[in-house]
Amino acid sequence: MVAKDKLTFLQIHPADNVLVALTDLPKGTPIQHGGTNLVLADDVAGKHKFTLEALQPGDEIHMYGVLVGKASQYIPQGGAITTENILHAADGFKLGSRKTQWHRPDVSAYAERTFMGYPRTDGSVGTANYWLVIPLVFCENRNINVLKEAMLEKLGFAKPRGYEDEVDQLIEMLQTGKSVQEILQADLKMTPEGESSRKVFANVDGIKFLNHDMGCGGTRTDSDALCGLLAGYITHPNVAGATVLSLGCQHAQASILQEEIKKRDPNFSKPLMILEQQKLGTESRLLHEALKQTFAGLIEANKQQREPAPLNKLNIGLECGGSDGFSGISANPVLGYLSDILVTLGGSVVLAEFPELCGVEQELSDRCIDEPTAQKFMNLMTTYAARAEADGSGFYANPSPGNIRDGLITDAIKSAGAAKKGGTSPVAAVLDYPEKVTKPGLNLLCTPGSDVESTTAVVGSGSNIVLFTTGLGTPTGNPITPVVKLSTNTKLYNRMPDIIDFNCGTIIEGEETIEQATHRLLDYVVEVASGNIKPKAVQLGQDDFIPWKRGVSL
Numbered sequence: 254m255v256a257k258d259k260l261t262f263l264q265i266h267p268a269d270n271v272l273v274a275l276t277d278l279p280k281g282t283p284i285q286h287g288g289t290n291l292v293l294a295d296d297v298a299g300k301h302k303f304t305l306e307a308l309q310p311g312d313e314i315h316m317y318g319v320l321v322g323k324a325s326q327y328i329p330q331g332g333a334i335t336t337e338n339i340l341h342a343a344d345g346f347k348l349g350s351r352k353t354q355w356h357r358p359d360v361s362a363y364a365e366r367t368f369m370g371y372p373r374t375d376g377s378v379g380t381a382n383y384w385l386v387i388p389l390v391f392c393e394n395r396n397i398n399v400l401k402e403a404m405l406e407k408l409g410f411a412k413p414r415g416y417e418d419e420v421d422q423l424i425e426m427l428q429t430g431k432s433v434q435e436i437l438q439a440d441l442k443m444t445p446e447g448e449s450s451r452k453v454f455a456n457v458d459g460i461k462f463l464n465h466d467m468g469c470g471g472t473r474t475d476s477d478a479l480c481g482l483l484a485g486y487i488t489h490p491n492v493a494g495a496t497v498l499s500l501g502c503q504h505a506q507a508s509i510l511q512e513e514i515k516k517r518d519p520n521f522s523k524p525l526m527i528l529e530q531q532k533l534g535t536e537s538r539l540l541h542e543a544l545k546q547t548f549a550g551l552i553e554a555n556k557q558q559r560e561p562a563p564l565n566k567l568n569i570g571l572e573c574g575g576s577d578g579f580s581g582i583s584a585n586p587v588l589g590y591l592s593d594i595l596v597t598l599g600g601s602v603v604l605a606e607f608p609e610l611c612g613v614e615q616e617l618s619d620r621c622i623d624e625p626t627a628q629k630f631m632n633l634m635t636t637y638a639a640r641a642e643a644d645g646s647g648f649y650a651n652p653s654p655g656n657i658r659d660g661l662i663t664d665a666i667k668s669a670g671a672a673k674k675g676g677t678s679p680v681a682a683v684l685d686y687p688e689k690v691t692k693p694g695l696n697l698l699c700t701p702g703s704d705v706e707s708t709t710a711v712v713g714s715g716s717n718i719v720l721f722t723t724g725l726g727t728p729t730g731n732p733i734t735p736v737v738k739l740s741t742n743t744k745l746y747n748r749m750p751d752i753i754d755f756n757c758g759t760i761i762e763g764e765e766t767i768e769q770a771t772h773r774l775l776d777y778v779v780e781v782a783s784g785n786i787k788p789k790a791v792q793l794g795q796d797d798f799i800p801w802k803r804g805v806s807l
Contacts, residue, residue, distance in 0.1 A: 259762075259763065260275055260763060261274070261275055261276050261278060262278070262284065262286075263275055263582065264286060265316060265318075266315075266316070266318035267318075268315055269305075269316050269317070269318065270304065270305050270306060270313075270314060271302040271303060271304055271305065271314060271315070271316055271334060272284070272286060272302065272305060273300070273301075273302055273582065273660075274297045274298065274299050274301055274302070274303065276299045277296070277297070277298050277299050278293055278296070278297045278299075279293070279296055280293050280294065280295055280296045281293060284331065286305065289305055289306075291305070291330050291331040292331055293331045294329040294330065294331040294332040294333075295331070296333070298660075299578075300724075301333055301334070301660045302316070302578075302660065302662075303332060304329070304330060304331060304332050305330070306330050307329050308324040309327060310324055310325060310326055310327065311324065313342070314334065314339060314342075316669055317581065317669035317670065317673075319343075319613060319616075319665070320342055320343055320344045320612065320665065321341075321342070321343070321612060321663055322334070322339040322340055322341055322342050322662065322665060322666065325337075325339060325340045326338050335662065336657060339662055339663060340663070341648075341663035341664050341665055342665065343612035343664075343665040343668075344612065345615075346618060346631060346634075347631075348618070348624060348628060348631065349615065349618065349619045349627075351621070351622070351623070351624075351627075352619040352620055353620060353621075353622060353679040355677045355678050355679065357593070357597045358590065358593050360597045360598050362772075363594065363598060363775065366563075366564050366779065367561040367562055368561075368562055368564065368566075368567070368779045368782040368783045369560065369561060369562070369782075369783035369784065369785075370490075370559060370560065370562040370566065370717075370782060370783070371490070371491075371493075371557050371558075371559060371560075372562065373490050373523075374522050374523075375490075375518050375521075377490035377568075377717075378490055378562040379489075379491040379492070379717060380490075380491060380567075380734070380782040380783075380784070381717075381733065381734070381784070382456060382457055382458050382491070382493050382554060383457070383458050383459050383460070383491055383732070383733045384457060384459075384461070384492070384495065384547065384550060385460075385461055385486060385494070385495035385732075385733070386400055386460060386462045386463070386495070386496045386498075386543075386547065387462075387463045387486070387487075387495060387496070387497055388463075388465070388468070388497075388498050389468050389479075389480075389483070389497060389499040389500070389503060389505045389506075389507060390467075390468030390469050390500050390504075390505055391464075391465060391466045391467065391468055392468075392469070393498040393499070393500055396498055396540060397463075397464055399540060400462065400540065400547070401460075401462040403540075403544065404460060404544070404547070405460065407453075408452065408453045408454065408460070409451050409453055418442075419442075419443070422442065423436060423439075426439060453551075454552075454555040455555065456554070456555045456556070457493065457554050460547075460551070461796060463486070463796075463798045464798075465798065465800050467479045467505070467800055467802070468503045468505035469504045469505065471504075471802065473504055474803055475802050475803055476503070476504035476509075477505075477509060478686065478800070478803060479505050479800050480505050480506075480513045481513045481516075481687040481688075481713075482686075482687040482709070482713045482800050482801075483497075484510055484513035484514045484517055485689055485715065486713055487510075487523070488514055488517045488523075488689075489717075490717050491717055491733045492523070492733055493554030493557055494523045494524035494525060494526075494550045494553065494554055495523070495524075495550075496526045496528070496543055496546060496550065497510065497525070497527045497528070498528055498539070498543065499527060499529045500529070500531060501530060501531030501532060510527075511527075516689075524549075524550040524553050526546040526547065526550060528542055528543055528546070563598075563599075564598050564600060565595075565598050565599035565693065566600070567595060567600045567601070567717065567782060568602075568690055568715050568717050568718070569591070569600070569603070569716060569718050569720055570603045570605070570712065570714075570716030570719035571588050571592065571602055571603060571604050571605070571674040571711075571719075571720060572605065572606070572704070572711060572720070572729075572736075573585065573606070573609075573671055573674065573721065573722040573723065574704035574722075574723055575655060575656075575704075575723040575724060575727040576667060576722070576723065576725070576741075577655075577656070577660060577661065577724025577741055577742065578660025578661060578724070579724055579741040579761055580670050580671070581669060581671070582670070582760070582761065583741045583757040583758065583761050583767075584722035584723075584741040585670055585671060585674045585722055585741075586673045586767050587722075587739070587767055587770050587771050588673070588676075588720055588739075589673045589674055589675060589676035590767055590768060590771040591676075591720070591771050591774055591775055591778075592604075592674065592675060592676035592678065593676040593677055594771070594775065596676070596678040596693070596694050596695055597678075600693060601693050601694065601696060602676075602694075602695050602696065603684075603696045603698050603711050603715075603716050604672075604674055604675040604695065604696070604697055605697075605698040605699070605700040605707050605710060605711050606671065606700055606702040606707050607633065607634060607697075607699050607700065607701075607702075608637070608641070608664070608668075608701060608702040609664070609667060609668045609672075609702045610634065610668055610671070610697075611634075611638070611648040611668045612664070612668045612669055613669055614630070614631065614634050616672075617630060617672070617675070617680060617697065618630050618631050620678075620695075621679070621683065622679050622680060626680060626682065626683050627680075629683045630680070630683040633683065633685060633699045637699065648664045648668075652664055652666075652667050655725045656725075674722070675697075676695065679694065680694075680695050680696075680697055681693065681694030681695055681696060682694070682697070683696070684697065684698045684714060685699050686699050686801055686803075687713050687714070687801075689713075689714055689715050690715040690716075698710065698711060698714050701801060703799075704721075704727060704729045705729055705797040705798075705799045706799050706800075706801045708731055708736065708797065709797070709799050709801070710801055712733060712734045716734060717734055718734065718735055718778060719731060719735070719736040719737065720774075720778070721737065721738050722739045722741060722757070723738060723740060723741065723745070724740070724742060726740075726749045727752070728752045728790065728795050729795065729797055730790030730791065730793065730795025730796060731790070731795075731796065731798070732797075732798055735782075735787070735788050735790070736788060736790045736795070737754050737755060737777070737778065737781060737788045738752055738753050738754045738755070738788065738789060738790065739753075739755045739756075739757050739774070740753045740756050740758060741757055741761075742757075742758040743756055743758030743759065743761070743762060744758070746758055751793070752790070753789065754777075754788050754789055755773075757770055
């Protein structure tokens with residue numbers, strides 16, 4: 254290694270022919286790795302990669318031990334890889350032999366550990382206790398908003414005042430003759446956040462109103478999937494009951510929703526109010542009934558109390574967004590190790606975002622518990638990729654400008670790091686959107702890579718905690734499930750403390766091992782699951798909810 258106290262570069266896998274810069278390395282920096290001595294041919298920014306050997310056009314580039322690209326032009330030894338000199342490439346995949354042997358981590362410290370959750374009649378346990386108010390079709394969005402305005406503040410669920418006082422200051426400056434330049438340079442006085450009015454229902458975490466733009470006018474496949482997704486939310490362990498508004502004539506019929514609920518919970522017993530506007534007549538009658546019935550449901554929901562539950566009642570959704578070149582080195586491996594711990598304990602984890610599994614299909618299919626499960630995964634990946642190609646935007650187009658700027662040059666590089674969130678355990682089940690998790694262990698869920706669509710889907714599958722890694726920063730949250738945001742680097746953690754909950758940059762800086770950071774994270778997760786810590790997305794009311802239209806979304 255370079256003769257410095259701090260590690261400045263890393264080879265992730267012994268088969269890799271590129272190294273990752275852990276800090277900015279100027280052109281001319283001498284590099285010693287194993288038996289190779291080289292001098293950097295380019296400036297290499299932190300998080301980016303440089304070659305161990307000279308590469309000719311067409312030569313393969315490997316990271317994480319897999320093919321992630323091919324050189325599109327000559328790259329000298331020690332040259333930085335960029336969008337100009339590398340093209341996306343990934344190995345093919347086929348049905349192989351089962352590779353389900355794995356090393357179970359020591360979980361003795363967590364064997365008797367519990368969290369304080371809300372037990373449900375189907376055996377699941379919630380980490381929160383919400384009431385849902387949802388439309389079956391976009392035509393009811395306005396009525397949903399009317400109910401929201403009527404109920405939240407009166408019942409004590411409204412957020413504290415936001416920036417109204419700051420707007421008052423701007424108006425005052427305008428009225429007192431301040432110039433535009435003076436206004437732009439003004440130091441607005443932030444108003445301390447106050448407490449919202451006292452909650453009427455102390456054991457209810459909130460009422461969540463979920464607007465969307467679906468339910469009619471699209472394909473029947475999309476409206477049926479919407480009913481399945483909404484059924485996933487209604488039967489979710491973090492939900493005590495729901496009020497559903499239906500117009501009556503839309504594709505997403507109440508009967509389809511009820512069938513989807515029964516699929517997920519044959520003995521469903523939560524309070525559920527379905528109100529159809531075309532049957533009830535006037536809008537005022539619909540809203541009066543919705544108010545009364547929701548209030549009655551909240552009385553029942555308020556009877557729920559937290560009780561101790563074993564950690565195998567956790568269902569962890571594994572997500573990433575705004576990824577960077579450190580994602581696959583710090584935060585994602587932490588999630589992978591935590592996944593293995595939870596699987597060993599008998600819990601469930603959900604790895605989604607199928608466009609970000611491009612290039613690791615062979616490994617994941619081989620890890621499936623049986624051939625039918627492996628075949629289902631490969632079929633979903635093949636079909637999804639073909640539809641993306643048909644629409645002129647294959648998986649190769651998945652990396653965003655921010656991903657590329659921070660070192661994720663090809664989709665295969667991004668995917669190889671993203672897959673680390675799934676740890677090393679066997680794949681217990683493969684689910685197609687919007688299926689529900691029914692088996693403990695590692696579940697693969699077909700979703701797009703889009704942050705909010707995927708998080709919405711993962712929660713719909715039953716995840717009662719979502720762990721979300723980010724290298725660039727994203728405020729993504731969810732209405733009913735706590736979303737814990739993990740930074741891949743300390744600079745981000747310090748720069749955006751209002752949205753980041755947990756720092757994995759300590760691994761890059763050599764202050765912690767992956768195992769140490771994982772144990773710290775698991776302790777944090779238990780506190781979140783018990784309601785003792787509210788993640789930043791919950792504090793901000795970041796209630797992102799976007800159902801997936803099954804057309805191509807990367």
